[in-house]
Structure formats: structure tokens, C-alpha cells
Amino acid sequence: MAESWVPVAPSSDFSLANIPFGIISTSADPTPHAAVAIGAEALDLKMLISQHGLEKTFPGIDGLEGVFSQPTLNAFARLGSGVHRSVRRRLQEILGTAPSSSSLLRDDEELRARALIAQKKVKMHLPMDIGDYTDFYAGYHHAHAVGVMFRGLQNALQPNYSHLPVGYHGRASSIVVSGTPIHRPVGQILLDPAAEPKQPTAGPSRRLDIELELGCFISRPNKMGESVDVNDANPGHIFGYVLLNDWSARDIQTWEYVPLGPFNGKNFATTISPWVVLADALKPFRAKAVDNPTPLQDYLKEQQTDNVFDIDLEVELTTADGGETVISRTSSKHLMWSFPQMIAHHTLGGCPLRTGDLLGSGTISGPGGEGESGSLLEMTHGGKREVLLSGMDARTFLKDGDTITLRGSAGPRGARVGFGECVGRVYTSLRR
Structure with missing residues (x-):
């Protein structure tokens, strides 16, 4: 095990094996x-x-x-x-x-x-000048759990889900580095979904949530009209990786997402960790995606079978009075699609990715239920159950003063490769 003359604690994410x-x-x-x-x-x-x-x-x-x-x-x-x-x-x-x-x-x-x-x-x-941001939906267990919640077990996943990496274009201007305050967003909310006619109100989100994700930065661009071969994407077009928290206002999102998808429920803030872990540093932790399908389309077929990473991930919620609770532990091996597959699909029609563009993986959850969920939406079954915190506190969604900390690392003590912390604290809405 290589060592540094700079003191490195055994628990540090930043061993000599990393160098982010x-x-x-x-x-x-x-x-x-x-x-x-x-x-x-x-x-x-x-x-x-x-x-x-x-x-x-x-x-x-x-x-x-x-x-x-x-x-x-x-x-x-x-x-x-x-x-x-x-x-x-x-x-x-x-x-x-x-x-x-x-x-x-x-x-x-x-x-x-x-x-x-x-x-x-x-x-x-912020480590990069981010021109564009695309957030995918590649976490199988998150997609399945949310699908069951809204459409039932038989229709949990849409017919296209196992055929292509689903994604949407996010808002690059609201991506912030770890530690930046997160202000509760304001938007249209339908307080009584059963009422007719529908009577939305504008106000602060009451169902503010988090999403545990990995982010991938693009290094080499592709020209407009040219697609990136899935087997050339890594390492040819990938610079490195960060932790990503795609803050989500579930009540705003629910009312607005039909028919074109996420908008104000997602565009108010996305937090990333400040250190970029290079693709080479994560090579030893490659793993076969547990839930990866065999694509029907040749452009999504990778020669590299170990196409995701086995990175231990956790979410900690700290209340305003200092109570700390780890509310989730999971692994990034539960992604259904790899980042090279996301890049290949993103550029299939000739979309030009540029240096510094950011791709989000989508929420990463495990198969073990609430304790492995990457969002409060899953942990609370849409707000129907409470997540118990230290000091007999509880949450369905986030309160003002709550702090969310994402962590992720792989490797043994003394040679860990990790991201450090991805932190955001929720504050009252800026709206006057």
C-alpha cells in the first residue's frame, strides 16, 4: 500500500491512492x-x-x-x-x-x-465551468419504488426504462458547491389534489427532498452531429466524478411535471462535492451493475462488463439543534446504466457535449428498503411514514435548519478513495 509523507488519517477520503x-x-x-x-x-x-x-x-x-x-x-x-x-x-x-x-x-x-x-x-x-447539466434516472431501485408508489406494482417502470437511459435537461446556473445555503423554493402547489376544479396556490415547498447521486464531468467534447461510441466514452470523454444532491420540491414537481417533466421543482439548486475524483482513481472499484439489462441496441452495448463502481454511499441528516442521524446507506453499484451508456445515448442524435458539462446519475437506492433509499420520498412512502432521527425527532420531508450531508468512498482504511462531503443546509425561502 503506497503511503504519503503527508499525514493521512486512516479514515481520510484523500489518501495517496486518490489525488482529487x-x-x-x-x-x-x-x-x-x-x-x-x-x-x-x-x-x-x-x-x-x-x-x-x-x-x-x-x-x-x-x-x-x-x-x-x-x-x-x-x-x-x-x-x-x-x-x-x-x-x-x-x-x-x-x-x-x-x-x-x-x-x-x-x-x-x-x-x-x-x-x-x-x-x-x-x-x-465550483471545480468546473458548467455549460449544461443533464440528470438521468438510472437508479433502478429508486425508479421502481417511486413507480410502485404512483402507478402500482404492475406498472412501476415505464416500458422504455429497460431500453434507454431516461434523463432530463437540468439547470446549470443553479449548481452550487458544497456548503452553499439552500433556500426553500417557491412554486405552484396543489394542496388538495382531490378537489375540483383544481386550485393551486403559490408558496414555499412543503415537501422539500434530497436525491443521492453521482455526477460525471465531461472532458473531451464531441462535434455537433457526431455521436460518442459507448466504448470510447471512458476514459476518452470522462474527466472525473463528484457527489451530487439534486434537491427536489416534490409538491411543486407533482403539479408541474405533466406533460414536459421537471421544471421549478428541480431548478432551484443542485449541490456537488468540491473535489473531482479522476476516472483513473476509481478504476479499482469497477463492478458489474447489479440490475443492468442487456441492451437491444448495439450503441449501448459495452465491451467493459464491470461498467459501474462499487462506492459506499451514505446520507446524514443534521437537525437545527445538532442532532445527527445517518438515514441511508447504499452503493453506486445499484445503477442500472453506466455513465458511458448515458454519454452514448445523450449523443446518439448528434448532441454536442462540451468540456465541463455535468451528468447526474439519478437517485441511487438499494434493494433493502428505507435504509438504502436515496430520497425521503422513498423512505417515507410519499410522506405517509416518518423517518426517526436522534433525540426522538422525526421527518417526512426537510424542515428549515436541516443539513444534509452526502458521503461516498471506496477502498480500505489508509487507502480510501472518496469525495469528501457534499453539504447543504436548508434556509427559509428568499421570497418576500
């Missing part, structure tokens, strides 16, 4: 720029290069001029998986204890003091 990339700002340099996470520290890549020079830091790696001084990771992502792999390996050498490891940072006390900064002292920013 993010965008930080510091008191010494308030302009957002690139860094990687190692243990509880952030390694400032802009500072590292400025002090040691590009060629000494990343010898023989082309295209890095200026990319780590940018306020997003788009320029780095655009360089492709070969460069990403080389940079990550070089950083593992710089931060590692192996005999072949570089000592350029370890032995330079002054540089270490400038370039290694405690993560609690840096400000995290």
Missing part, C-alpha cells in the same frame, strides 16, 4: 486556482509550479502552461485522460514515500509551508 482535483482560494491568493487534496491538506498547484517551475514539477507533460492558474479545471480537463493520468502519477511521486519518489516538496520546508495548506483554511469553489 479542485479549485481553491486562500488568504495569500484570493484568486481561484487549482489544487489537489491529500489527507487534511490542499496542495496548491499554482504555488508549486510558480516556485519550482513547470518542467521541474511536471517534466515532459505537455499542455500544462497556465492551466493550474485558471479559476476552473476546464482547461486541464480538456487535455485528455493521458495528461490527467500522467499528472496524477507525478503528484503521487511528489507526495509519496517510495524510493523513486521526488523530494522536491518534501525536502523544501519553505515551499511546503506555502504550498500545503490545511483544507479548513481554504475556500472551495
Whole structure:
């Protein structure tokens, strides 16, 4: 097991096996720029290069001029998986204890003091400039549970569900980084669905929910009119992954989604974790999708059978008075469709994906019922049951002051590959 000379707690998501990339700002340099996470520290890549020079830091790696001084990771992502792999390996050498490891940072006390900064002292920013956001519905157990709830067991899944990755186009402008306040959305709500005529009212959502998802960032774009082959999508078009919370106002969503799908019930906020875990870092945790169908269409057939990841995921709810309860634990292996399949379907008609575009997996739930559900909608059976919390508290949907924390990691203690936390606290609506 490779080790770092930087102290890394056994429980840390940011071991030497990971090296995720993010965008930080510091008191010494308030302009957002690139860094990687190692243990509880952030390694400032802009500072590292400025002090040691590009060629000494990343010898023989082309295209890095200026990319780590940018306020997003788009320029780095655009360089492709070969460069990403080389940079990550070089950083593992710089931060590692192996005999072949570089000592350029370890032995330079002054540089270490400038370039290694405690993560609690840096400000995290959105890692990418996100032009477009598409949210899929690839979590089989979530789709089935919600389908049973609204259409009954016999019609739980729509006829198209096992034939294509279902998705909708979301709102990129309301994607926020972990820690950003979430204001309860306002929209049209039908308080009495049985009443005739229908009399909706406009007001704050009373059924605010969360969705536990993985997000995938696009690296290499495809031209308009060209599709991406499912077997070229990874690693050719995938930069890396984040945790994603697709906040959902279920009452607003229920009234508005017919006939065109989600709108104001979804567009008010989507939270992502700040560190992007590269595709290479998650390779050891590939798994066969438990519920993956055999597609009838050739464009969805992957040569790679281990096409999803077995990442342990959890959802924690913290109340305004500080009570903490883990309300769900599941795994990303329960996705029905892989991200390469999502990309292949997204581009089938020639839709041009661009560097920085974000794809959401859809809610990830397991087969074990409420304790493995990725949304309160499932846990409470549409608000009919309460989720018990610490201190004899309970919830059907979120209250103001509640904080949701998503976590995800894979690998053994001391060599974990994880995302850190994806956090959002609910506040009263901004509407006056």
C-alpha cells in the first residue's frame, strides 16, 4: 500500500491512492486556482509550479502552461485522460514515500509551508465551468419504488426504462458547491389534489427532498452531429466524478411535471462535492451493475462488463439543534446504466457535449428498503411514514435548519478513495 509523507488519517477520503482535483482560494491568493487534496491538506498547484517551475514539477507533460492558474479545471480537463493520468502519477511521486519518489516538496520546508495548506483554511469553489447539466434516472431501485408508489406494482417502470437511459435537461446556473445555503423554493402547489376544479396556490415547498447521486464531468467534447461510441466514452470523454444532491420540491414537481417533466421543482439548486475524483482513481472499484439489462441496441452495448463502481454511499441528516442521524446507506453499484451508456445515448442524435458539462446519475437506492433509499420520498412512502432521527425527532420531508450531508468512498482504511462531503443546509425561502 503506497503511503504519503503527508499525514493521512486512516479514515481520510484523500489518501495517496486518490489525488482529487479542485479549485481553491486562500488568504495569500484570493484568486481561484487549482489544487489537489491529500489527507487534511490542499496542495496548491499554482504555488508549486510558480516556485519550482513547470518542467521541474511536471517534466515532459505537455499542455500544462497556465492551466493550474485558471479559476476552473476546464482547461486541464480538456487535455485528455493521458495528461490527467500522467499528472496524477507525478503528484503521487511528489507526495509519496517510495524510493523513486521526488523530494522536491518534501525536502523544501519553505515551499511546503506555502504550498500545503490545511483544507479548513481554504475556500472551495465550483471545480468546473458548467455549460449544461443533464440528470438521468438510472437508479433502478429508486425508479421502481417511486413507480410502485404512483402507478402500482404492475406498472412501476415505464416500458422504455429497460431500453434507454431516461434523463432530463437540468439547470446549470443553479449548481452550487458544497456548503452553499439552500433556500426553500417557491412554486405552484396543489394542496388538495382531490378537489375540483383544481386550485393551486403559490408558496414555499412543503415537501422539500434530497436525491443521492453521482455526477460525471465531461472532458473531451464531441462535434455537433457526431455521436460518442459507448466504448470510447471512458476514459476518452470522462474527466472525473463528484457527489451530487439534486434537491427536489416534490409538491411543486407533482403539479408541474405533466406533460414536459421537471421544471421549478428541480431548478432551484443542485449541490456537488468540491473535489473531482479522476476516472483513473476509481478504476479499482469497477463492478458489474447489479440490475443492468442487456441492451437491444448495439450503441449501448459495452465491451467493459464491470461498467459501474462499487462506492459506499451514505446520507446524514443534521437537525437545527445538532442532532445527527445517518438515514441511508447504499452503493453506486445499484445503477442500472453506466455513465458511458448515458454519454452514448445523450449523443446518439448528434448532441454536442462540451468540456465541463455535468451528468447526474439519478437517485441511487438499494434493494433493502428505507435504509438504502436515496430520497425521503422513498423512505417515507410519499410522506405517509416518518423517518426517526436522534433525540426522538422525526421527518417526512426537510424542515428549515436541516443539513444534509452526502458521503461516498471506496477502498480500505489508509487507502480510501472518496469525495469528501457534499453539504447543504436548508434556509427559509428568499421570497418576500
